[in-house]
Amino acid sequence: MKILRMLLPGLVMLLVLSLVNFYIGIHLWVLIKDVIPEFSAAAYWTVFIIIAFAYMIGMVPWPQAVKPAARFFKVVGSYYLACMEFAIIVLPLTDLLYWVLGLMGFDRTLFIPEAGAALILLLAVFLIWGSRNAWSTVVRNHPIRIHKTAGSSAPLTVAVASDLHLGNIVGNRHLGRMVREINSMQPDIIGRGCAGRQH
Incomplete structure (x- = not known):
């Protein structure tokens, strides 16, 4: 019973993480299918799942020989976590906009590729800007007089x-x-x- 109480929070967190990633993955899949209809679903979901859980894969205590690969997975996973935070904010808003446009009678034929391109461009700007800030040391001087x-x-x-x-x-x-x-x-x-x- 004690083991179950210890495992339950982890299982709940894993379930929530899986549902969030599925929500993100479905949206990306819809965009890819709209742009590249012949793209393989099996290949897409395999790559997506590996990337989505890359951080957890990298945290596994791998043998010393594959430590560089584990480090690579951690880096990929860290960037994906930033993408996931971005997606959690913008995708519900995008879905809401899609629904409102439908209610108002607008033609939504080009909505998926146009909205997808806009979100990917915005995400790229945020990632580049954030990475630059993270790697740049900012120096500020504050003279203080004590009387x-x-x-x-x-x-x-x-x-x-x-x-x-x-x-x-x-x-x-x-x-x-x-x-x-x-x-x-x-x-x-x-x-x-x-x-x-x-x-």
């Missing part, structure tokens, strides 16, 4: 790093660049803010 003596009038340079999001996409290379940037400031004190969730 009381502390035994010395020498100014102090305090460096604080926050919102790092270190994980599968943003890794040691980005961290190395950031450390070099901080060292170039020659700070007297180094602190760390909230690191945020991993990606």
Whole structure:
């Protein structure tokens, strides 16, 4: 009974994740079938399922020999999670728009390819913009004057790093660049803010 109580939340989460991915997968399949009618359903769903669960596949404790492949799956899965968040927001709105246009008597013949192209373009912009922001160290200087003596009038340079999001996409290379940037400031004190969730 105790084992069941431990497994139940995981099974519920897996069921919800599967339903969400099915909802996304159906929409993408409808778009692909509209653009490429001869595309194989078996090939599509095989690739889609692998990508949708890539992060979980990468989290499996694989032997050392296949660790690079596991890392690849984690990166793919991390990007897919961003796509999934985007899809959860925009697809219900797109469905609602499709339904409203039908009620108003509009011709929806070109709705699927046009809406699909617009959403894919928007997603690409968000992914490129987000990746650029994640890999770019942003430096902001905030001079602070304290109107009381502390035994010395020498100014102090305090460096604080926050919102790092270190994980599968943003890794040691980005961290190395950031450390070099901080060292170039020659700070007297180094602190760390909230690191945020991993990606």
